[in-house]
Amino acid sequence: MTIKEAQELVDRWIREYGVRYFSELTNMAVLTEEVGELARVIARKYGDQSFKEGEKDNLGEEMADVLWVLLCLANQTGVDLTEELQKSIEKKTQRDSLRHIHNKKLMA
16 A cells, blocks of 8 residues: 555545544544554563553554554545655755765664
């Protein structure tokens, strides 16, 4: 599935099952909440914390939840994420093409 197809799929789902998009501000709050849930799983799986009883290692599910809300925000604000991601990659390539290669902190 392409990013464009994902945006279209989310839009169809919202229109069929979700009635309408939440407001942009609500979706921003929901995105923040989902990122927090993702951070909790990462802290427990890769950090120093351990899972509490009943918590599960649902890393992929939490990442998908973050992506879902980001796709919603892109759709409702008219952002083409395929185009914006390509521009971001080009910007980072121009800006950082040598920066990381010469970073002694990254050399093993």
